[in-house]
Amino acid sequence: MDAPLRLIASNPLDQxxxxxxxxxxxxxxxxxxxxxxxxxxxxxxxVEAALGLVGERYREGRSGIVLEHVAGGWAxxxxxxxxxxxxxxxxxxxxxxxxxxxxxxLAIVAYLGPCTRPxxxxxxxxxxxxxxxxxxxxxxxxxxxxxxxxGGAIRYRTTPLFERVFGLESLSELPRLDDLGAGVDExxxxxxAVAEKxxx
Amino acid sequence: MxxxxxxxxxxxxxxxxxxxxxxxxxxxxxxxxxxxxxxVLAFLERLFERDxxxxxxxxxxxxxxxxxxxxxxxxxxxxxxxxxxxxxxEQAAEELARRLAEYRRMKEAAGWLRERLEVxxxxxxxxxxxxxxxxxxxxxxxxxxxxxxxALRVLAIPPPEVSLAHMALRFPPVVQFLERxxxxxxxxxxxxxxxxxxxxSRIEQAVAFLALLELRREGEIxxxxxxxxxxxxISRSDVEREDSWTLRSx
Numbered sequence: 001m002d003a004p005l006r007l008i009a010s011n012p013l014d015q016x017x018x019x020x021x022x023x024x025x026x027x028x029x030x031x032x033x034x035x036x037x038x039x040x041x042x043x044x045x046x047v048e049a050a051l052g053l054v055g056e057r058y059r060e061g062r063s064g065i066v067l068e069h070v071a072g073g074w075a076x077x078x079x080x081x082x083x084x085x086x087x088x089x090x091x092x093x094x095x096x097x098x099x100x101x102x103x104x105x106l107a108i109v110a111y112l113g114p115c116t117r118p119x120x121x122x123x124x125x126x127x128x129x130x131x132x133x134x135x136x137x138x139x140x141x142x143x144x145x146x147x148x149x150x151g152g153a154i155r156y157r158t159t160p161l162f163e164r165v166f167g168l169e170s171l172s173e174l175p176r177l178d179d180l181g182a183g184v185d186e187x188x189x190x191x192x193a194v195a196e197k198x199x200x
Numbered sequence: 201m202x203x204x205x206x207x208x209x210x211x212x213x214x215x216x217x218x219x220x221x222x223x224x225x226x227x228x229x230x231x232x233x234x235x236x237x238x239x240v241l242a243f244l245e246r247l248f249e250r251d252x253x254x255x256x257x258x259x260x261x262x263x264x265x266x267x268x269x270x271x272x273x274x275x276x277x278x279x280x281x282x283x284x285x286x287x288x289x290e291q292a293a294e295e296l297a298r299r300l301a302e303y304r305r306m307k308e309a310a311g312w313l314r315e316r317l318e319v320x321x322x323x324x325x326x327x328x329x330x331x332x333x334x335x336x337x338x339x340x341x342x343x344x345x346x347x348x349x350x351a352l353r354v355l356a357i358p359p360p361e362v363s364l365a366h367m368a369l370r371f372p373p374v375v376q377f378l379e380r381x382x383x384x385x386x387x388x389x390x391x392x393x394x395x396x397x398x399x400x401s402r403i404e405q406a407v408a409f410l411a412l413l414e415l416r417r418e419g420e421i422x423x424x425x426x427x428x429x430x431x432x433x434i435s436r437s438d439v440e441r442e443d444s445w446t447l448r449s450x
Contacts, residue, residue, distance in 0.1 A: 028326060068323075075325060083322030090324065095317055100310065107309035123303055125276060127232040161327065166313060167320035175312055181305035188297035192290070 016042055017050040024054070029160060030073030071163035072170050094138045094165050105131040106140060106158070111177060113157035114144035132156065140165065203260045206246060210238050221264065224271065231272040240265060372404055377411030385421065385436050393432035 019040045023031060033051065037044040051067070051074055058067040058076065066079050078086050098106075105128050108120050120128035135141045136156075144157040163170065204218040212233040213220050220239075223229035243261050247254070287295065384391055397408045412434065415421045424433045 077323055077325035080322045083324060086324035092324075094327075095321075098314075098317070103310035103313050104306055107306045107313055110313075111306070111309060121232065122276070123299075123306055125272075125303070126235060127230070164325065164327075165320070166316050167323055168316075174309070177305050177309075180308040180312070181301050187300050187304070188294075191293040191297045191300075194289075194293065196290075 013046065013050055013053065016040060016046055017053040020047060020050045021054050024067070024074060024076050027075070030071045030075040030164065032073045036074070068167075069169050070167060071160040073160075075164070092165075094140060094161060098138075099131070099134070101126070101128075101131045102134050106135055106162070109135070109141050109156050110158045110162070110171060110174060113141075114155035115157075116147050116153035116155050118153060203243070203257050203264065206243060206261075208239060208242050210235060210242075217264070221268075224268065231268070231275045234268075234272065236265065236269055236272060239268075370403065372407050374407055374411050374414060377408045378414060381408075381411060381415060381434070382420070385434075390433060390435035393434055395431075 019042075020036055023036055023039050031039075033044050033047050036051070037047040040047060055067045057063065058065050060066055060079055060081075064079050064082055065076050068075060068077055070077075101124070104124055105120050108123055109115060112119060117128050117132055120132065132141070136143075139159055140162045141156045142159050144155045146152045147155050158171065162168075168174070204216065204221075206217040208215060208217055208220060212235070213223070213229060217239070220229065220234075224231060224234075243265075247258075381396075384396065393409075393412065397405050400408065412421070412423065412432075416423055419437055421434050422437055424435070425431070
């Protein structure tokens with residue numbers, strides 16, 4: 001049987017782990033090790049060590065609460081085995097019924113952001129207004145200043161909520177663009193074949 | 201099957217194909233909003249329903265839809281249209297391939313995100329608007345209320361009234377000069393304007409000149425000036441007439 005969820009008070013790192021645990025319970029968004037260290041008035045390296053302890057106790061299969069590294073910080077979430085029960089209790093408005101247009105727009109903003117609506121339109125070939133509005137409303141993207149070159153168009157970037165909803169530690173976890181676009185070479189070859197016929 | 205009567209139910213438009221074309225040509229519907237593929241799908245569905253190949257309809261549809269596509273393409277790249285037209289077929293193919301590749305990658309990224317969403321769909325977490333850090337209230341240094349009151353009292357005193365004395369251009373009434381000139385003309389039949397008003401202030405001279413013009417308008421005097429800036433001579437009208445009569449009779 002696993003050890004009970006009780007930390008030994010005599011060990012100072014255990015005490016810090018309890019503080020970290022408390023901070024994560026009251027936080028509504030992921031906290032970085034730096035933020036945890038500041039709130040706990042302790043050393044960031046010791047906080048990392050304490051996070052190791054907390055993570056060991058709160059992991060899938062051992063606890064209904066799971067510690068995860070997400071959106072550049074640390075946060076508690078429900079264990080996956082409790083997902084069905086959670087689904088009966090709460091909704092997930094951020095990701096419900098995301099259309100194909102919204103997902104493509106989200107991908108463009110995630111890879112090219114901060115970028116403007118005209119940027120999205122240029123790539124997708126369809127006006128992006130409603131997709132952008134929907135993503136803004138869901139809190140998956142947010143405004144990030146204006147593009148002075150493109151007539152002051154508003155620029156957008158993905159939010160920490162986006163990373164959290166998609167379970168990403170950071171945007172660098174997205175697949176590399178070079179690894180996407182299978183069959184692109186085939187398209188290119190076919191287009192060039194057509195071009196050669198025209199020149200001939 | 202009549203292509204123009206094809207009923208469409210799109211995000212941006214609902215109605216017959218014919219009306220759609222009219223709206224597009226009148227610039228009342230922005231082609232950017234239009235999903236051309238959805239129109240093609242609608243046509244194909246109708247074609248399948250009929251279960252026979254209507255070549256006339258297909259031909260007509262092909263012409264219309266390709267025109268629509270060309271319009272849309274031009275609309276999407278307005279400033280680049282000219283540039284693209286000048287490209288060699290090889291270059292154009294490369295440019296087109298580049299754009300298609302860009303979109304293909306984003307489309308696959310979107311697919312990756314959708315899969316990710318399914319895999320991560322059983323992750324539940326708390327989202328709340330609670331602020332992370334307690335907001336530090338800006339603290340004010342301790343102050344004596346009496347000092348604030350004293351400062352306000354200074355502001356409460358009405359400022360000294362601004363003197364407008366320097367702006368007082370006192371215009372004497374024109375009538376004054378009318379009477380004056382009439383008196384002069386009773387004694388003498390002519391006089392020199394500069395001599396008469398030379399000692400007065402500039403303003404008074406100006407008003408005196410107005411009086412002069414008024415007398416002239418009434419026909420009481422005549423005014424002569426040999427050259428610009430030469431002395432202005434004034435004479436009674438009847439005197440001038442008498443003079444001319446005298447001269448003529450002499």
